[in-house]
Amino acid sequence: MTTPRSPDDVSRREFLGTVAKTGGQSFLFGSLFVNTALLRLPQDVATAKAKQETEIGKGVIYGFVVDTTKCIGCGSCARACRAENNVPDGYNRTWIEQYTFYPNGEVVVNSPVGGEAGFAEPPTRNMPAELEKVQPVRGFFVPKLCNHCIDTPCIQVCPVGASFKTDEGVVLVDKERCVGCGYCVQACPFGSRYLNPDTNVADKCTWCYHRVTKGLLPACVQSCPAEARIFGNVSDPASKISHILATNRVQVLKSYLGTRPRTRYIGLDSEVI
Amino acid sequence: MHHYITEGYVLPNQAHIYWTTMIVLYPYITGIVAGAFIISSMHHVFDKDELKPVSRFAMVMAFAFLLFATLPLLNHLGHPERALNIMFTPNLTSAMAGFGFIYSTYLFILAVEIWLVYRTDIVHLYEHTKWPAMKAVYYVLALGVLDISKEAEEVDHKVMVVLASIGIPAACGLHGYVGFIFGAIKANPWWASPLMPVIFLLSAIVSGVAMVMICYIVIQWLNGREVDGECTHALIETAWYFLIIDVALELLELINHAYMANEDWTILKTLVTTKLFVSMFIIQILLGSVVPFFAMGAVVVFKKRIPAAARNLIGVLCGVLLLAQVGAMRWNVVMGGQMFSKSLRGFLNFEIDIGGREGLIAGIVIFALPFVVIFVFSRLLPLWGSVETFPKEWMKEKPPVRQPLKGWSKFTS
Numbered sequence: 001m002t003t004p005r006s007p008d009d010v011s012r013r014e015f016l017g018t019v020a021k022t023g024g025q026s027f028l029f030g031s032l033f034v035n036t037a038l039l040r041l042p043q044d045v046a047t048a049k050a051k052q053e054t055e056i057g058k059g060v061i062y063g064f065v066v067d068t069t070k071c072i073g074c075g076s077c078a079r080a081c082r083a084e085n086n087v088p089d090g091y092n093r094t095w096i097e098q099y100t101f102y103p104n105g106e107v108v109v110n111s112p113v114g115g116e117a118g119f120a121e122p123p124t125r126n127m128p129a130e131l132e133k134v135q136p137v138r139g140f141f142v143p144k145l146c147n148h149c150i151d152t153p154c155i156q157v158c159p160v161g162a163s164f165k166t167d168e169g170v171v172l173v174d175k176e177r178c179v180g181c182g183y184c185v186q187a188c189p190f191g192s193r194y195l196n197p198d199t200n201v202a203d204k205c206t207w208c209y210h211r212v213t214k215g216l217l218p219a220c221v222q223s224c225p226a227e228a229r230i231f232g233n234v235s236d237p238a239s240k241i242s243h244i245l246a247t248n249r250v251q252v253l254k255s256y257l258g259t260r261p262r263t264r265y266i267g268l269d270s271e272v273i
Numbered sequence: 274m275h276h277y278i279t280e281g282y283v284l285p286n287q288a289h290i291y292w293t294t295m296i297v298l299y300p301y302i303t304g305i306v307a308g309a310f311i312i313s314s315m316h317h318v319f320d321k322d323e324l325k326p327v328s329r330f331a332m333v334m335a336f337a338f339l340l341f342a343t344l345p346l347l348n349h350l351g352h353p354e355r356a357l358n359i360m361f362t363p364n365l366t367s368a369m370a371g372f373g374f375i376y377s378t379y380l381f382i383l384a385v386e387i388w389l390v391y392r393t394d395i396v397h398l399y400e401h402t403k404w405p406a407m408k409a410v411y412y413v414l415a416l417g418v419l420d421i422s423k424e425a426e427e428v429d430h431k432v433m434v435v436l437a438s439i440g441i442p443a444a445c446g447l448h449g450y451v452g453f454i455f456g457a458i459k460a461n462p463w464w465a466s467p468l469m470p471v472i473f474l475l476s477a478i479v480s481g482v483a484m485v486m487i488c489y490i491v492i493q494w495l496n497g498r499e500v501d502g503e504c505t506h507a508l509i510e511t512a513w514y515f516l517i518i519d520v521a522l523e524l525l526e527l528i529n530h531a532y533m534a535n536e537d538w539t540i541l542k543t544l545v546t547t548k549l550f551v552s553m554f555i556i557q558i559l560l561g562s563v564v565p566f567f568a569m570g571a572v573v574v575f576k577k578r579i580p581a582a583a584r585n586l587i588g589v590l591c592g593v594l595l596l597a598q599v600g601a602m603r604w605n606v607v608m609g610g611q612m613f614s615k616s617l618r619g620f621l622n623f624e625i626d627i628g629g630r631e632g633l634i635a636g637i638v639i640f641a642l643p644f645v646v647i648f649v650f651s652r653l654l655p656l657w658g659s660v661e662t663f664p665k666e667w668m669k670e671k672p673p674v675r676q677p678l679k680g681w682s683k684f685t686s
Contacts, residue, residue, distance in 0.1 A: 153459065
């Protein structure tokens with residue numbers, strides 16, 4: 001038996017129906033007022049822009065090889081990067097690490113000001129006092145930069161979608177959208193990212209996206225006198241980088257984290273983390 | 274942002290600490306929310322009647338802290354004006370993108386629940402307040418709904434039970450989420466752990482119970498009112514149980530790191546034995562866990578044989594120690610994870626700022642704000658019971674004693 005209803009009574013079904021209808025309408029209506037640019041995903045915007053400017057975006061996948069056996073530790077790359085990209089003091093989009101090995105098995109790692117001034121002085125900063133007079137047995141330099149990972153944790157964690165990957169595999173930050181939470185900085189296993197104190201947004205190596213989409217090389221590659229940095233289109237079998245990748249054994253940093261870096265290394269030592 | 278003094282090799286971009294006081298404070302605040310809400314729900318949903326004297330207060334406390342949970346985050350953001358991007362363009366692969374939705378859902382549930390709990394009192398005060406201006410305030414607080422017939426109250430109660438039941442998983446979600454933010458960062462060996470959300474949630478409950486316990490006893494003292502022995506006992510007991518599970522998991526986490534001794538253990542070992550020695554072994558473990566474990570354990574074991582004064586004192590002192598424990602735990606996780614470099618070869622010497630946007634003073638001010646809200650609330654509505662407990666001189670006449678609804682009385686009393 002059903003309870004008699006007065007004309008004012010609204011059944012649950014009718015009530016919920018009305019709520020859903022009016023709610024949906026006001027949501028749609030409200031979204032008209034939301035800046036439509038907000039609803040466009042940054043990768044679409046950037047890729048569209050790149051495609052307008054150049055044909056290079058088509059079928060191109062960029063790659064980067066660091067040949068540690070060639071690096072002479074001059075610091076040109078880091079200086080060029082700072083000049084090209086306006087990198088604030090105290091931060092580095094690329095840097096050079098100096099590894100020095102001592103007979104007792106001690107390894108001293110240094111990167112004074114990111115290695116920008118070169119390594120003319122012997123390593124003193126992180127040197128235990130007892131090693132000061134000891135002749136090192138070997139040493140090498142390792143330039144580092146963003147790995148532009150294929151499965152990159154920085155894009156994964158960005159809460160607002162400000163970190164994104166272009167069609168060419170370059171990992172970028174939309175500085176108009178970034179909220180500056182710093183989560184990507186924490187999530188990057190390589191210390192490639194920083195919060196730019198001038199813009200208060202996340203910042204990082206872009207492989208000089210503004211240059212490479214115009215057919216130029218990244219500033220660090222351009223300025224390297226030792227050809228320790230090789231950049232190019234890995235999907236073109238005729239490119240220099242494809243040749244290098246085909247004829248060398250390469251490694252990536254922290255492969256166990258499964259981020260699949262696109263920056264690959266020749267001559268990496270197990271001490272390099 | 275400071276350039277900190279470093280030891281050993283620190284990656285160039287890591288000579289800075291990006292998450293500081295505010296990011297320690299934020300989980301601390303949401304933790305108190307979760308814990309206070311659990312206390313309130315233990316009475317409302319799980320019929321733990323001993324907690325009746327604090328159940329309303331606990332709910333108000335949860336609400337007051339939740340109101341300000343976003344403030345440390347907004348203060349931390351490089352672009353707080355873009356904060357709503359997290360809801361406009363949420364990146365669905367990001368754990369953090371859930372925050373806006375989890376937070377606003379929970380805030381909504383809690384606001385509606387408090388409103389329902391207090392609705393009849395608001396109407397009574399609307400009818401009986403001495404001051405005409407306050408009449409308008411109560412009218413607004415009642416949202417113009419002045420119907421307190423038995424039928425209306427019954428509807429209120431039904432909705433309340435549903436909301437309280439959704440509220441518990443929501444509270445757990447809000448805080449478990451915070452733990453996940455850290456626990457899911459594979460780049461940081463000190464954070465990456467599936468235990469992290471559980472530890473955060475349990476320590477949240479510990480801190481919330483501790484905060485309710487301290488406030489209850491101290492406010493009763495200040496007002497010269499008697500502290501309810503059964504209630505204090507139940508609070509101590511609850512805090513004790515949760516502390517045991519919490520600390521067991523915290524130690525498990527540390528022991529697991531040490532026993533597995535992965536490549537990162539070398540640096541983590543140095544971290545805990547030097548940089549975090551005081552905050553971890555002295556504050557978090559010794560003073561914050563071992564001491565309250567025995568002191569509160571005595572209350573739990575000896576029950577009524579413990580004199581009331583001693584029990585209250587233990588409640589307050591252990592409450593303070595538990596808050597320190599949880600604060601230290603947040604500090605050790607958040608700051609500890611940034612005091613060593615991902616080069617696994619170097620450390621930062623972090624020094625807390627006193628002034629400045631993310632300094633200690635800013636943190637203390639933010640932490641004090643919920644108490645201002647609780648104070649204002651206490652002038653408008655009764656914190657510790659129903660309207661009968663409100664100061665008589667504030668009302669024209671004593672409101673009639675309401676007949677509690679059968680089976681639902683715990684909500685309105």
